Amino acid sequence: MIYLDYNASTPVDPRVASLVQEASRAYANPSSTQHGAGQQAAELVEHARQRLATAVHRTPREIVFTAGASEAAAIGIIGAMLGDPYRRNAVIAATEHKAIIQAAEAGARLGGGEVRVASVGHSGLLDLSHLNELVDDSVSVVAVMAANNETGVMGPVAQASVIARNRGALFFSDVTQLLGKGDIVDVSTHADLMVCSSHKLYGPKGAGALIASRHTQKALFPVFGGGGQEFGLRGGTSNVPALAGFGLAAELATHSLPATMRRLTALRDQLWDGLRDLGAVEINGADAPRVCNTLNVRIVGADAEAVMASLPDVAVSSGSACQSAVPTPSHVLLAMGRSTTAAGESLRLSVGTPTTDADIRASIAKLFAAALRVRELTGDLERRLDDA
Structure with a gap:
């Protein structure tokens, strides 16, 4: 074969697979830091957080681990749309991933807002003039992906982010297809929210991340609050082996x-x-x-x-x-x-x-x-x- x-999925790098197997022995709950076994698991998660933060040019406190990019998008987009009672609308590019489209639609239904769709040209590039027309003071979040999963077309994130911020909206960018295949410094500099996934860069499935500053995190409604894990934005016991593998995969992809x-x-x-x-x-x-x-x-x-x-x-x-x-x-x-x-x-x-x-x-x-x-x-x- x-x-x-x-772009659909990648094989797990042998070095990553080895770490995942090793991390599987850390069976304790990483939230149980009262004892050594829990501390060992927590250290694996935090090491992964540091590795991913370095890869995306952010700090560890800005990394919110999830089960994948789709879940991260839901937490970020729905959280933004419900986080401000005066800003319940979202603007997304017409070529966004279905996960982003559905997250925005869910946020609109839950908050009583609407989703506005910015058109693209024949080449797939976002129409910035149309985007500018759609973004106003009622918009909480603007979503423009860094690289399209079907065509590979790279979005004008810097210009789009200026339009969003001029109206006081958060700027969201899906970097799933760019991380490990392109320089994301420009995106990381301009985006308030980013999402990515482990299995698209030779890591295990079941791990992803929402990337946002502490200030931005506080502006999000905690859709999946749960037990308070991941800074209160994504409850549930961490998938320690998958996250450990994700961190190493991001590090390896960045180095090469x-x-x-x-x-x-x-x-x-x-x-x-x-x-x-x-x-x-x-x-x-x-x-x-x-x-x-x-x-x-x-x-x-x-x-x-x-x-x-x-x-x-x-x-x-x-x-x-x-x-x-x-x-x-x-x-x-x-x-x-x-x-x-x-x-x-x-x-x-x-x-x-x-x-x-x-x-x-x-x-x-x-x-x-x-x-x-x-x-x-x-x-x-x-x-x-x-x-x-």
Whole structure:
């Protein structure tokens, strides 16, 4: 199997897996710091907090651990929308991850507010003029993701954050697809709230984080307060092994970032160069800055689901893994002005650190054959319908 779906999930780095196994022996509750066993577990969690804080250029006190980025988004966005009785509205980009969209919709229902959607251009870049029109004094939070999970298009976070802050709104950015694949200093400098996930950067599943200053944390309504863990914002016993692995994964990804970016960019571009020979192919988001590992390609005349069915030994996707079970066109591509047909002919290909040059060459050949086969079958069907 050739794996080209790293935006959906990544394999656990062997060094991380080793630490997770070791941390599993720390069976005590990290909140039970009255005894040595609890203190040992707590130390693992705090070490992970320090590692992640360093990776995202923040302090440990700004790291709120969660079970994943989706949960972190709910805590941050709903918490912001319920935290100020005079600001119950949210503004989000049209191409945000479904978790952000649903969190904003839930916050609006709970608080009696509304969700306003800022449009994007054909390239997937946010329309800053439209965003500026939508943000007013009734808005509590503005959400613009750092890198899109389907197209890799990178958002204008610095400009968007200025618009939010000029109106007194919090600025939220999902850095899940950027952390470990791009420099997040600019995002970290401008965002009031960020979220990320362990399993997108070679860490274990079941760990994520909301990143916010102490001042911002205090402005959030505690949606998942529980027993007071994670500074009162996310109750429940910490998943010590997963968090320990998350911290190390973030550290490793940050240390190797420049080399990783160069290598993944070269592999992504090699993949595109090979697919161009198919003819009638295009990159969704070609005219926008994109994260180094992501290629979203439309193969004209070849339905994406049919192409994937003809690729049993190459793992790719037709959109976000979080909505892969729902047979509907990508909301991201539709927001970019693609037709339903064009969206249905688009594949997301994402490379990762284990990807090799041989993987790319083999994938090109297999994708080439599958696309040509689907085009041939589609042509035969259309001819039969015309004859009928």
